[in-house]
Amino acid sequence: MTTGQSYDLVVVGAGIIGLATAYAARQRGLRVAVVERHAQCIGASVRNFGFVTVTGQRRGEHWQRARRTRDVWQHVAAQAGIAVIHQGLHMLAQRPEAAHLLEAYLKTEMGEGCRLLSAADAARELPWLQAGQAVLHSPHELRVESRDAIPRLARWLELDFGVDFFWSTPVLGIDLPQVHTSQGVLSAGHCVVCPGHDLNTLYPDATAQAGIRLCTLQMLRVMPGQAVKLPGAVMSDLSMARYEGYADLPEAAPLKALLQAQQAEHLRWGVHLIAVQSADGSMVVGDSHVYGDAEAPFGRSDVDDLILGELHRVLRLPGAQVTERWTGSYASAQEPVFKTLVAPGVAVGIVTGGTGASTSFAFAEELLDLALGI
Template sequence: MSNMKLGYDLVVVGAGIIGLATAWTARRRGLRVAVVERNAKAIGASVRNFGFITVTGQRRGEHWRRAQDTAAIWREVAPQAGIGVVHEGLHVLAQRPEAVAVLEAFMATEMGEGCRWVDAKQAQRDWPWLQPGMALLHSPHECRVESRDAIPRLSQWLEHSLGVDFYWNTPVTGIHLPHINTSRGSLRAEYGVVCPGNDLNALFPLCLAQAGIRQCTLQMMRVSPGQALHLSSAFMSDLSLIRYEGYADLPEATPLKARLLGEQAAHLAQGIHLIVVQSADGSLVVGDSHVYGDAEAPFASAATENLIMDEFHRVLNLPKASVIERWTGSYASAQDVVFKAQPSPRLALGVVTGGTGASTSFAFARELLDLAMSS
């Protein structure tokens, strides 16, 4: 490392979205920043996700506010970094009366502000590919980026326009500030923020163990719609209303859970709900399932894929749709939606454990930096 002797105000471990958001926040505060990443490029959850920056549906209270703040920052940062916002907003199609009741209850909370009902019958006329529903909710708060392009662009912009140094192919093996030890030598920094994603064993494993983290593995697909189609926003279905806590924690979700358990038990056993988003080339990113364990699940199942596509067809009448790409991804999951700790003075450690890191990254990064700099 030629410039390791220079020293930094802050070293960030991990070039996923949480690490990059932390680097951006620190540069805004005028700090000299380096990011150290074990791989040659980001290949973790941050590039495997939907790139769906979701506000509506996030856990009520602090986490929902994190998502609001983060969506605003994405909209500020994306054009500066040359990242396209592929589409805006979210539609939730309710196909059961119990699902309508959940959405009505949601609309009555502070989280419903800015959301509106769309006439479902009119929507079917405008969008002939939309399956019949009983109600359609539109939320304007969401946006979407193409993560596999957006994350590399964000790191390039941080490096070339904002002066952040990146050390790729460089696992961090230990931190005793001001020393950050890596497989390639040592860096010096006043502060450190560790954003390891689902790597729970390399740094501070005992500290991370306090969070009760498990690995959650998801199956994802890219789907050709088989016909011309402009989605304009993300789409979700009844299953999402018992998964996303902003809806699922409402008392009105209990009857919906009971009904879905009876009607779609196989989907629920694989943790399936539906998110459909569209890419610039017209293809759709479709998911997902959630399987929990001590380690990432290495194999993708055709049966799970069929269940996801079954839910897809319940919402979108696209009989010629076909899967053109498949992948899995894994994130660190725990009861609480974030975990943050201070393993030693001037050092913060943080993981988004609710599967919502793209949506809450910038706000969480601010918390991590505040934690590191508070001592």
């Protein structure tokens, strides 16, 4: 870094929100630098499912963000050489109450393009799915392998889009036009801070006032014992109680009551099911949710067992083996996003609903407008 290097926009953080902001800014012709504390992205953006979800997102503005983001992901993935590993979602209703909820969902505007499969269609499309009451198919989702996709996106922004990256460089303070880093001072017209769940370094008062806490998740990689091909992501009843697009509908009440009676331990640990597949046939499976003022430092094997039990209630996977376990954390609040102008030209943005992969590109456009005063 050369002290005084000058940019229209400095982005803090090279997670998906920071990268999406850099992309949006280059689309508008701005000179952009991204400054990242670590030598590479190691946060939520590489630990997630890479599941870009539309169906199930909170109704209204956030669902629209997801639709826009999915479209940009599709375009960017093709340009940057990021493989879209599968598309769409099968949502298995295991109980009549869940099937009823899916029928209600389909009648809303969010059901556009989705359909309920007959038992025969479900068996043909997804022969490994356990029997249930109904299956909803959504065509809108896509999946990337985040641990490969995020570094590839950063390289593409650098090589093809002329974004400058400063890795292993914490930003210590911002006083425009000066951005103070561990390596020196950059000059910036504007700044967008995308700190993920690092709530203590820059602007801790703003995030504390917004009531933002941390949520820690347990994740697994599972190798099926035989060749299995998922056409898209798979979810089930517990997910309908978590994802607000379904859970906020009045028809969700009977399902939530039943889950409380039948799967209280899953609800206690925030366990639901997402299963997505990787190119080598393994599946990324999760997850659980523990909330607190700090990351939960220790993973629990009983919580992993709850996740695996749910996996086997949803998919027939004899001989499946766990090959990887990890945790990840994100910043969490009542509202799905937090954005604020902390000083003229300086915006802070965090996706606080655990849906940053799905809403990043649209949210980044909002953050850029905020910083630029548009």
